[in-house]
Amino acid sequence: MNEARWLTDEQQRAWRKLAGVITVLPTALDAQLQRDASVTHFGYWVMALLSESADLSARMSDLAAKANASPSRLSHVVSRLEKNGWVHRRKSPEDGRGSIAVLTEAGQAKVVASAPGHVAKVRELLFDGLDDDQVRQLDEICAVLLRQMGYHAETAMPMRRQDSSQAGG
């Protein structure tokens, strides 16, 4: 067996905790949204991204990139959102290739109704115990991790009033 470069004790402790967070946090977020809004966290995220987009619509390939998802995962989730009447898919008018996802009125209403409860949960699970320095540190650390995993550090997850003027930022 080749000599591996093992983690330092400090790295190991941090990694064990982060591995715990990535195991537990998605489940906690899904549980709240499923119970209160009958939608998964990822489904909510996709709708929230559309709610920020011009004309409440986005090319599926762009949406996949923004949501850090593979095309097949996104397609699977959008199919479920379509069954609920929250999203509608249509062919791209420009080139006929690929398709465009559009947030329906019902989907918009779902995002607006779900946002306050969801943001309260995110505050409770994440931000209530973090001071301003830690929020900044978390931002910088996650930016490094996303870059190392080959993703844009600026993902999109709207967490404020849906009628605010910013889009995608």
Add this chain to the structure above:
Amino acid sequence: MNEARWLTDEQQRAWRKLAGVITVLPTALDAQLQRDASVTHFGYWVMALLSESADLSARMSDLAAKANASPSRLSHVVSRLEKNGWVHRRKSPEDGRGSIAVLTEAGQAKVVASAPGHVAKVRELLFDGLDDDQVRQLDEICAVLLRQMGYHAETAMPMRRQDSSQAGG
């Protein structure tokens, strides 16, 4: 609609990145382990926890707590590990209730063989770009998050030589 306490801009930026990390990181870890070792990250984690335990075994309920998993999720994963001959389940001799998971010789060999490649991936995805301060910050932040989600901050994910003397630490 009640007035929600929305996130600050700084919190929102950090949350979008963390949401990206929890979407992408499990997939990246699974991909490496599935390709190189035919095991999921969670399956590897469960076997690694057993490899650190006295007699290479643990009560299923204790294992679920250590792995931050629900009993049903753990049971599902252990069933798959059993099919591969890596873990074996037996009744508890003490009280006849519940069961005990034991790492088999093949399971032990699987952990030892998989660890170097996995730790290399964890370094590449996580630690190569983080300095010592950031590793400490990540540890402290994740400890806060785990406590807020009702979990012990000290989870276990062995990331060093399997023959080292520490157990569970």
